[in-house]
Amino acid sequence: MPALLLIPGLPLAAFVILILIGRRLPPPVAGWVSVGALVGSCALTWAIGGDVLHGHRPHLQWPWLSAESGFWTIGLAVDGLTWLMLAVVTSIGTLIQLYAIGYMRGDPRCSRFFAYLSLFCASMLALVMADHFVLLYAGWELVGLCSYLLISFWFEKPSAAAAGRKAFITTRIGDTGLLLGIMLLAFAAGELHFDQLDAVRSALLLQHREFLPTVISMLIFFGAAGKSAQFPLHVWLPDAMEGPTPVSALIHAATMVAAGVYLVARTFPLFTPQSLAAVLGVGLFTHLAAGTIALTQTDIKRVLAYSTISQLGLMFTALGLGAMPLAMFHLTTHACFKALLFLGAGSVIHATHQQGLAHLGGLFRAMPVTAATFLVAALAMSGVFPLSGFWSKDAILLTARHEQAWVFWALLGGAVMTAGYIFRLYLRCFHGPAPTTPTAVGVHAQESPLIMTLPLMALAFGAAAVGLLGSPVSHQFFHLFGLHEAHEGLDLAMLAVSTAVAALGAWLAWTVGVQHRNLVPAAARPAGAALYRLAAHKYFVDEWYDRIIIQPFLRTAERLSRFDLRVIDAAVDRAGLTGWSVGQLKNWFDQRVVDRLVNGTAQTVQRLSRLGRRLQTGVVHHYLLVLTAAVVVLSACLRWF
């Protein structure tokens, strides 16, 4: 199947072209090269979709290091899970890159931007197609690198450079966990192919009980938590919003951050009940905590960033409940509506050059397409029937109600917050009073060009309709995971509850967020204000990290440096002085003896060389004489020795 190779190969080719000759191409062409390559990958993905749906598993494998055994092979494989990720990455990626052509117009490093985006797509596609942990890890690190490059794309801004560094270091901490997990698995099981994971699990359980699989799966989950910005490694994602908005949409909302969810889904057989409980705990906590933070933020992109963290938490909650296909379903619908939200936000920023909520408002009239599509996405995310978010979120809620009731109630609370923060954002941007501050330019805002609104409309269609594929109406989505039994049908009670919850959230957003009415009873106000401050400061996690990790680290470094200066350097100086006198002696020795030897060798080679040349007289009689003499001498040697 060379088609498999082409899926990551086309974006890779686009990267090579752009990085080598991108500068010489006119800026729009660079974008079109990148988009064209991804459209090719997208077409190939959809072309093999039918086969995959019918249980066909294309697989391409070739030996890498075959010296000892067939252990080190590299391969690309597509099953339902992989195909789903391919479809999400290529389809949404195409739309976002199209949008980026409009968004990045006029940027002097436009071709470099698209080169990075193509490299990102190639590595992301390789990551999800890998049939082996090692290739997955390579893709994992490459997407991390691309994320770093793109967050700090505008590196002239110190905050962007710092954000890129923070993202890189934080995710590296998680990656270390993943690497340890992979190494542990390689040593314990000697098998790193994904299609062998079931056998590996039974072998490990037989030999080590549940301890080793739990450790390995927790290490893998640690890596996933880093990439997917789960507590306590979530701090990098809000800062990552320093990157260009299409990057936030593609990498930090729709695809790369979902790689953690994909990793857990891919290695699901390794997870034991204990580790699933940890996944559930972390996921649920992140879902709720990030939701509260999102309610208090005043920067459009930061609200969306915390919303992403929160929704990823929801996916991990589903994984923790054991409902892997549901997590992937929510990943798919979330990719659609969150990409749309980010692109909508980008459209607003592009038009007004503002991203603080205080400077925005009343944009509905100026930017109708952006506002309408943003509204569709907000409704979808709040879980309003029959948009996509409803189907995926309610399936998770239903599962929670059957499995663990308290999770269900917690998730309901989360749903209120989701509707709350997203409507607060929507209403304050597009309705609400237009800002009166002199810096505001909202009044002059104009709708974005067609190349940007077209992807918005396409994504709005996706955000509205994709969920139907996994609804009781059509069960197609779950066929990808080999699940063919009928859906349990539409639960009318859940429908009502879900809509009521979304309506409650929206109402709260209107009264509290837009009209600034305080609903908290007077007695509880001080406590409420304290809670608000806590959430608005993101629970002081960054400050905590600063105080308990970064500052002590710096202080230790400083102390060590002082020790270096006073003790080691002094000793070195003393030693240096001694060395200097020895050096004087050696210098003399070097000049008189060693140099003469070295130069002598070089001269000898030169002299020998000239001698050899001189032997080559060019007189043929001499040559013939040498030949004859050589024969005589050689046979004499052979006779006598």
Add this chain to the structure above:
Amino acid sequence: MVVPALLESLRVWLPELVLSLGAMAAMLAAPTAVGAAAGRRAALATWAALLLAADALWQVQGLPSGAYFSGLITVDALGHLFRWLALGVIALVVLMVVSSSDVSRGWVGEYLGLLLCVGVGLMAMAQANHLLMAYLSIELVSLSSYALVALVRDARSSEAALKYLLFGALASGVMLFGMSLLYGMTGELSLPGLQGALRTLDASSAGALALALTLILAGLAFKISMVPFHMWTPDVYEGAPVPVAAMLSVGPKAAGLALLLRFAQALSPAWEALGPMLAVLTVLTMTLGNVVAVVQQNVKRLLAYSTIGQVGYLLIGLSVRTTVGLEAIFVYLVAYLFMNLGAFACVTAVCNESRDESLDAFRGLSRRAPALAALLTVFLLSLAGIPPLLGFLGKFLLFGSAIEASRVWLAVAGVVNSAIALYYYVNIIRQMYLLAPERAGVLQAAWPLRLAVGVCGLATVGLGLFPGSLLEWLRAVAAATRL
């Protein structure tokens, strides 16, 4: 009885027959037209012959191994490998000949025909199973080569051809004398027969046997430019057109090694006595080649000495005489074929344009022809044995085989020589990248040259990175070859 056997033998030799017919066709095609058309017709005939021969060679690989033509030739894995090598050399050199300005346009047909004759000779050398066959095939290669060197008809080339002829005549006379001694002692001419007869020889004829072996070794040493039978090499390379020098630097070396391997196996117990002497000559060969190359200013002379040095490395595999050594020889020969011909093709391109064979012609080449300079750098680094290029792999295996056979000093000599060699290879790279060009303008090579350089570059880099299937094949050939 005779006729079916003969037909079977002819079938095995289909590639050689096709090449011979192609040689005649190429030489006869030229007079049928005038000017450039003559060259085109000859080239067409040559390519047809080469492609048909490759196809035939592919077909005959399946035939059973054994002796054919009443025991004159033998068909085995070793022979097949060297037939492919010969075909590869000729094909790449043909690409150079048709676009070299050293080759006078009126003589292209003769050049191509003689090249195909050399190809037949090389293939026959690799399969010789009989002293007569060995001698005949060596002479076929030699005579065609003399003519190829002489065809330019200027003073320098004539001098080179005459030197080559005189030296070659003496060497082949010496070898023939050695063969006649063997025949006189045993009454046998076929290699398997000799092997049997030598075992029954009594001790009194040991001296004559030693003399015979030395004489035969001398004859073959002339072909592969082993010290002290290398004297002709720099003069002939300098006088010959660049493509012919390229052919001489790879084709006869490979076929000569094949024949040496066959003789070593057939004359087995007596040949062991040559061991220490061969090892000393190995070290002498590589050292002389590399050391004298350091001061060369003419690029063809430099490559001639570099060839001698490279032959020295190859001789390591011959003097250890193990399966690993054999495999190493094969790998290095494949590597050498691509990197050396690639380097010669680049030199052809440069000399075509500048008419200057000194190293100065390479100044600033990176600015005038960046791709060509980059590829020449690849070839030179591969010749120097820098990873991850194919040349490194071959050298690594050769030195490894020396260590495995506990001849560590051979490996040490090889490593020291590689260090010396790096100097003059990198010197060319320095000329290309660090010095300002002597003349302005972009250097555009003809397409056949670009094709040859591209193929060689692809093989040098690609096979260096992914040597898996190549190593597998060559290991199988080495395993199937008796020592």
